Amino acid sequence: MRKILNKHILIIGAFVVALAACKRDSDYMIVTPSPFISNLDLKKLYKGADVTLTKELTREAISVQGQVTSDHSGHNLPEGLLFIQNLRQVSSGIDSLRGIAINVGAAAANYVPGDSVQIKIEGGVLRRVNGILQITGVSATDIVKVKSGVKLLYMPVSAITLLAKPDNFEGCLVKINNCNFEPNIGVETLEGVKTLNEGSGDMQMHVNATANFKNELLPYSANVTGLLIPSSTGGVPQIWPRIKEDFEATSIVVDPSIPLGPHPAIITGYLADPTSTDGNYEYIQFMATQDLDFRQKNFSVYTTNNAGTSTPTGFPLAGWNTGDLRTYKFVITRGTVAKGKFFYVGGYKQINGIGSRDISQTNWVVSKLYASNGGDDGIGTKTSNLLGNSGNPAGIAIFPFTNVELKSVPSDVIFYGGAGGSMYGNGVGYSICSNDFYNLKDGNTDQPFFRQGKNTAILQLPGINAFSYLGGVYDAKAKKWITKRAHNSVALGTTSPLTLIEEPLENKPAMTKLIN
Known part of the structure; x- marks a missing residue:
């Protein structure tokens, strides 16, 4: 009986499947191909040789639409x-933002940033001319202005991100924050090709002899907005400011005759355990207690990770210069910081790990991929865990010089984590300064190292996806802490704003404050 029943079930099932297969034409959705192609898809068509744009190649698209970013008035x-x-319509991420140049002759000057246009490109040719990827064979009559006053999107860029994916930025409106120029500051004009560095590496800026702002003097540092265009020879990516207002000087003038105090820079916070992976996404926040110009006086930042697997094992024989996986060194040679302002050292300029908000608008004096590169001056092996989060102590120190020795006194130093590890012994260890946690002397007894004498203070281990901020009040005139720092934290997400780690929070302990 069961076999007969199973047989009938199989027959009925087959009949249902057959009926389902006999659908009417009206049961299907009719899809009309879009007449527009995104710049992202358009640029994929170029493989190094000229491409004639046909419907077959563009999947029936005959036009592009987007916001104008060029401004020929400068x-x-x-x-x-x-x-x-434009952004690719099926994508919600800024990563799909792409730019393209379209050769339309004199008509290009008729459009201004914020205009929304539709341009017929069918029959045009996608090619490189003088290094620039562009569409030729388009006339002024192929352009339709749809709207004006559209809010412009721009892509923040650094040397690290640009060199990783230069094609993504070509033709886009980009912004480089806090970039520094060399040499002849205040003497040389903007005209020509200038080298700039925003903390992660060198890039180029291009100002033509025809630019109406070419005679402006080169400042030490600036925020530069412009179009990312390859050079005509070599295809080197360059930022081209469009108008004078695209070049915003940010540097301050620091009197080199003013000596540095005992604590010219203090440690105010750090991200030790970002979302996803730690490598290249950790960073440290500092504050200047007086105006600083790192070109005049180079600084250095050290971190120490004393996890059980960190080598060399045992006491740190060379102190902060022990290197390998125990310590890592950054040298700061560029940038200015005004008294009471924050500055940063670390990896990618992102708030909380992979895919999180870009925070390049703040002052990054060093942005280095430490998981891919060894430390400066040969101190430190590339590491995926710059700021330790094991049970043993980890530390951060900043020195107002670069030639650091065993007993050199830092501008500031802190340690956090557990109570284990080989930190001090046999006359060697990590040097400290007299601050709100440590003292170089206990009465008349010298104690220049962490864990020596009474120098045992240690902050708690940071939490996951949480920015550690230390608070406290520092008197710049008296050159001492009048309110001791303590570990506090604020949870971070991938879209958290910069203000979350730089401005006082409601119902939270105050962030570090500088007085006098």
Whole structure:
């Protein structure tokens, strides 16, 4: 009986499947291909040779649409090129933002940033001319202005991100924050190709001889907005400011005759355990207690990770210079910081790990991929865990010089974590300074190292996805702490704003405050 029943069930099932297969034409959704192609998809068509844009290649698209980013009123852009950018419509992420140049002749000057346009490109040719990827064969009559006053998108860029994916930025409106220039500051003009560095590496800025702002003097540092355009020879990515207002000087003038105090820079916070992976996403926040120009006086920052697997084992024979996986060194040679302002040292300029908000608008004096590169001056092996989060102590120190020796006194130093590890013994250890946690002397007895004598203070281990901030009040005139620091934390997400780690929080202990 069961076999007969199973047989009938199989027959009925087959009949249902057959009926389902006999659908009417009206049961299907009719999809009309979009007449527009995104810049992201358009640029994928270029493989190094000229491409004639046909419907077959563009999947029936005949036009592009986007926001105009070029501004020819400053006379610094390649003549005849209209730059537009757009997001891929099926994507919600800024990563799909791409720019393209369209050669429309003199008509390019008729459009301004914020115009929304639709441009017929069918029959045009995608090619590189003088190093610039562009669409040729388009006339002024192929352009339709749809709207004006559209809010412009821009991509923050650093040397690290640019060198990793230069094609993503070409033709886009970009911004480089707190970039520093060398040499002849205040003497040399903007005209020409200038080298700049925003803390992660060198990039180039291009200002033509025709630019109406070419005679502006080169400042030490600036925020630069512009179009990312390859050079005509070599294809080197360059930022081209469009108008004078694209170049915003940010540097301060620091009197080199003013001596540094005992604590010219203090440690105010750190991210030791970001979301996803730690490597290249940890960072340290500092505050200047007086105006600083790191070109005049180089500083150095050290971290120490004393996890059980960190080598060399045993007491740190060379102190902060022990190196390998125990200590890592950054040298600061560029940038200015005004008294009472924050500055940062670390990896990628992101708030909380992979895919999180870009915070390059703040002052990064060093941005280095430490998981891929060894420390400066040969101190430290590349590491995926710059700021330790094991049961043993980890530490941070900043020195107002770069030639650090065993007993050199830092500008500031803190330790956090557990009570284990080989930190001090046989006359060697990590040097400290007299601050709100440690003292170089206990009465008349010298105690220049952490864990020597009464220098045992240690902050708690940071939490996951939490920025550690230390609070406290420092008197810049008296050059001492009048309210001791303590570990506090604020939870971070991938979209957390910069203000969350730089501005006082409601119902939270105050962040570090500088007085006098």
